[in-house]
Amino acid sequence: MIRRLISQQRVDAAPENFERERWIVVSDLDGSLLDHYSYSSEDARPALDLLRQLDLPLILNTSKTLRETLDIASEIGIRSPLIVENGGGVFIPKKSAKGKYWAAENDLLRRKEWIPVGTRxxxxxxxxxxxxxxxxxxxxxxxxxxxxxxxxxxxxxxxxxxxxxxxxxxxxxxxxxxxxxxxxxxxxxxxxxxxxxxxxxxxxxxxKHNKGTSLDWMRSFFKTSVSSHVKIIALGDGMNDLPMLEAADIAICIRSHANPTLKSNRKTIITSNKTGVQGWNESVLSHLRNLQADPSLATH
Ligand SMILES: [Mg+2]
CATH class of the missing domain: 3.30.980.20 (Putative mannosyl-3-phosphoglycerate phosphatase; domain 2)
Known part of the structure; x- marks a missing residue:
């Protein structure tokens, strides 16, 4: 059913503002895009397909090391920058020949730049x-x-x-x-x-870095590379994701069996209905559709 809905969407019919604004998705891995137990992202397939179809960057922002994250990015087929070790380092991949931010699955990212942010x-x-x-x-x-x-x-x-x-x-x-x-x-x-x-x-x-400290850097990176207004949808399920959600334009807490729902005094945080990867899938699909239909909804 979801697959049919996606195939019915006309990407080229997106409103003008949607094209002018560069939306990027920044996400935690464990418990959000990856299942806590199976480490699979299969339930997020419909949302990943839509991101790929729109060629929107998906940036993994994780406490994992670069080596662990590169393997996961390669399995998904992402060609976007990666933020690793809780904001400790930022990896910028070389661009692919076809899509800017997506490639074939199991296509290992090659390094263009590696930016050390944290203390060695x-x-x-x-x-x-x-x-x-x-x-x-x-x-x-x-x-x-x-x-x-x-x-x-x-x-x-x-x-x-x-x-x-x-x-x-x-x-x-x-x-x-x-x-x-x-x-x-x-x-x-x-x-x-x-x-x-x-x-x-x-x-x-x-x-003294966290998952939020690299987001401003990421905004400037995309601003200079695509010269448009950059907006961020961030998704995460744990306390260490809070600074990332607070630094985003749309903040989504992925409902979790393991962690309490995230709350902030500084930012409205939307909580997914479903838990884990299914919650990730549902949230990304629904927000992308809202943005395609009416970009002015984006910051409310
Ligand atoms: Mg997590």
Whole structure:
């Protein structure tokens, strides 16, 4: 049914404003475009097909490493920039011969530019080592774990472990010390221009960037490359997606079984009806159709 609706849409009949404004979609992966358990984006196929048909950029914005994200982008067939390690780095791919922002599936993106935004992991490790010694802190960083230990603690298979380990702008820690010592470490890191954020399994140490900090950069990038007014639809399901949603023009929280619904004092956040990938699909389809029908609705 959905497929039929898409095929009935006349892309060339889009209103003039829709063409003048360059809409881009920025999305989280796990729990949003990828299923929490199967890591599949199959339920988002109708929305991905429509984005491809309109040649709208889809930018993945994730806590994953570049190597992990490149594999996923290649499976989907995206040719848009990627934001990785929670805003730590921005990857700009070479353009493809055909569509600007989409390519065939399993077509690996080749690098045009790699923009490091965050503090380098080697510098983070130096600071951590020094602070650990200073107060005899009890934590284990990825850097200190054996491959076997990493396999146990991350739940990842060896094949995907190497891609997850290939970090450049962040270091996950297994915290085994008191909350008081965590506060101490947090304030010391703050003074060193770093931050520590609690994630699902690990505490993550990185420079002071987040999923929202690269969005302004992305707006200017598309403004200069396509010389039109850039507007962003952002989708995510976790607390670390909030800065990205707040920096977008249309903010969509993907309903989740794992996380509470996201709320903001600064931004109206629309929550999807369905959960996970189905919610992603439904939200992207409905917003693209609204924009095609009446672009003036876009910012309300
Ligand atoms: Mg997520």
């Amino acid at each position: 992991r080697t510098d983070i490790l130096k600071t951590l080592k020094h602070l650990k010694f200073e107060r005899d802190l009890k934590f284990t960083s990825f850097d200190e774990m054996t491959l076997q230990g990493l396999e146990i603690h991350t739940g990842l298979q060896k094949a995907s472990l190497h891609a997850a380990l290939d970090r450049e702008f962040s270091e996950p820690l297994l915290w085994k010390d008191s909350p008081t010592n965590l506060d101490w470490l947090s304030s010391k890191l703050e003074k060193a221009g770093l931050q520590i954020v609690k994630g699902g399994r690990f505490h993550m140490v990185s420079g």
